[in-house]
Amino acid sequence: MKLFRKKSVEELFKKSGDVQLKQTLGAFDLVLLGIGAIIGTGIFILPGTVAASHSGPAIVFSFIIAAIVCAFAGMCYSEFSSSVPVTGSAYTYGYIVFGELVAWIVGWALVLEYGLAVASVSTGWSSYLSALLEGFNITIPKAISGPFNPAEGTYINAPAIAIVLAIAFLLTRGIQGSAKLNKIMVFIKVGVILLFIVVGVFFVKPVNWQPFMPFGISGVMSGAALVFFAYLGFDAVSSAAEEVKNPQRNLPIGIIGSLVICTILYVVVSLVLTGIAPYTQLNVSDPVSFAMQIIHQDWIAGIISLGAVSGMMTVILVMLYGGTRLLYALGRDGLLPKSMCELNNKYKTPVKNTWTFAILTALCAGFIPLSRLAELVNMGTLIAFTIVSIGVIFLRKNKNIPSEGFKVPFFPALPILSFLLCIFLITQLSVFTWIACGVWFIFGLIIYFTYGRKHSLMNKE
Template sequence: MKTKLFRKKSVNQLLQKHGKVQLKKTLVAFDLILLGVGAIVGTGIFILPGTVAAQYAGPGIVFSFIIAAFVCAFAAMCYSEFSSSVPVTGSAYTYSYIVFGEIIAWLVGWSLLLEYGLAVAAVATGWSSYFSSLLSGFNILLPHEVSGAFNPDNGTYINLPAVLIIFLIAGLLTLGIKESTKFNTIMVCVKVAVILLFIVVGAFYVEPTNWQPFTPFGTSGVLNAAALVFFAYLGFDAVSSAAEEVKNPQRNMPIGIIGSLFICTLLYVALSLVLTGMVSYTKLNVSDPVSFAMQMVHQDWVAGIISIGAVVGMMTVILVMLYGGTRLVYSFGRDGLLPKVLCEVHPKRKTPVKNTWIFAILVALCAGFVPLDKLTELVNMGTLLAFTVVSIGVIYLRKNKDIPNEGFKVPFFPVIPILSFVLCIFLMTQLSAHTWIACSIWMIIGIIIYFAYGKKHSVLNK
């Protein structure tokens, strides 16, 4: 019984792409960097630098972003070694299958599914609010009944824009990964251009006195803020889901993962510095601090463009997170842990079309009917769990002599993987009791599904 639960995948079998079931290799390092920037730079950059600065760190939020980036960088290096050594779709789920065995892999994958699904639903809900606000600027008002989660007391029954944007992005994903990355490239360029516009225009309105004092809440405030803004970086792990569709993954995967993290850190730090220099941090506890800062200096035209950038920015997050979720479900189906229909690939487009629509419909139901404000921390729990497994898993990966030695290697081994593991565990302890209870319920559901279906149908039974 124990042997079956912890049976591991053969690395040779993985690298042979499971026979005929495989995805098309089309992506290069630049595509991966843009996927990473698309996933990371979303709602976080337009909201967190203001609200967290006001409540926790003041202008010192710049240090918070840098500290959080270092923590993420440790995990990113561990992901890079895995994805360049074992370039197969499935991210942390597949890596766990190799080093820890089936039951651990399933639980990691199940938690990641929660991360991707709720991230898509939550961002789609946020996108709906920004989109409605943008339309109202043109005197176009959406009916109240179809622009919010199900709440008869409030007069709302379905968040229709959130549902429609998920279906639109799902349709794009079914066309093919190359088409999806082209769309992502355009949207990321627009989003980064908007952020750079704010930085350049805002720099002329910086008042150095607004940076005094730079760390009004002290070192503890900066560290508390780092634990919060850490979640602004979530999404780079979705890049590793693309490993099987990457040309020369040994070179391109590390460039994509670490490169996107580096670019996003520069954007976060520069925007935070300008934002807290334009307006006193005490005034930034608003839902749209970036647009608010521009309105304070009477640059309303820039504020309008920033709203457009926020709408575009969230679309790329939905795209990359939905992509990561569908590729994870594809891996479940290919391994027999979920029905085989989930790993069927369209003969022409080489994408898992059925899987994409099934996942999109389930996520759209959450976005359309469920208010997600109390569940967003679950996204963080799923991610941190995956980070801890990948971090400690690298140590076991190095001991496996069947895995090719070429590709990226984590420097200062094993210090960095251990540090990454400890820091991720620490951040998990900072999450609320509600989050731990909800995550436990989700895990129990996953265990029931595994014993009722996955264990019997796993391809490793053969």
């Protein structure tokens, strides 16, 4: 059937040879790219709010459980990305294993994930920037510093739009330059987090850890479902597959390495945070800064705000990058217009698709309150995770794929477990999310059946 026509791996390598991105990234670049994507709003907000309302000090278990689920999916991603080092992430993997229609649905889900992740994080970045500037007695007018809501006197979130467009400009100049900025920002935010840990550990009162599990096991599990989303972003590392030197070795290191480092940081920050202040007091928008103010370390609270601003910039950078490379893959396959995969002669980057994606995302960031839409990010990610997890089983059966590279351990039990855990987390999402995603996917199917199916390169083969 035409709808489920699959790509052969030989064709994929041949096609990627025709339109080639430069291979400039090493294992260290990828680990930092992963940390850049993962550590942002998660570490600066979630440890407090989730501890206060769901897990208590046992939020450390929530982070570990969520990390294990992500690690399972991460291993499946690692096998795919090292076996088939072609840009497009889960979309490309779905094309090889399940065929064109499933690949399009996964690709469309990832467009949603990356786009709304950029929009929501840039909105958060805007509010942290406002708080940071107020420390220097600089105030951004309320009318231009929040999403459209005339009742509250806000009309456009200008800082959110500005940061998305600024980072898009940087990405059009090449991934190597973007990776350098990402490195600097990652070192700043990890430095800020380590400063919080080193100072905060001297103010920890073990009595604040009692009771350690106030909401019981169910609280820990619901907390895990929430903090799972603090790990989103590691899949963007696999989007860089075509720009990686020695992908069989470096991609698994980048994916698993960034997950391990981020888990350690999340757990230690959560322990120190709930040790400084009773968990019941941490339901605030900036719990890490708030904890420093409680122990009268205001100067550190200011530095943490600076770290949050730089930390969120790296998330915007990596998610925007992942989205542009996905559109590039969709354009190269003919499912979207060819302009999506045209490379600039000077910079060898997909400039047109970068600006298209950035402008649409910036408009969302500027005008739409994303408090409810943030959940849509999770749906897009989990759909991709389920496809990649179960897809590894079919990948192993394909004898045309190179046998070297990373292999998922405990096969096939681990990929099946990863698949079931992701399905479970999808069932935890709200009815609103299911309805909104349904509308998004109907729109996507209309595009596929009116444009993509007719223009697909698979028609020529």
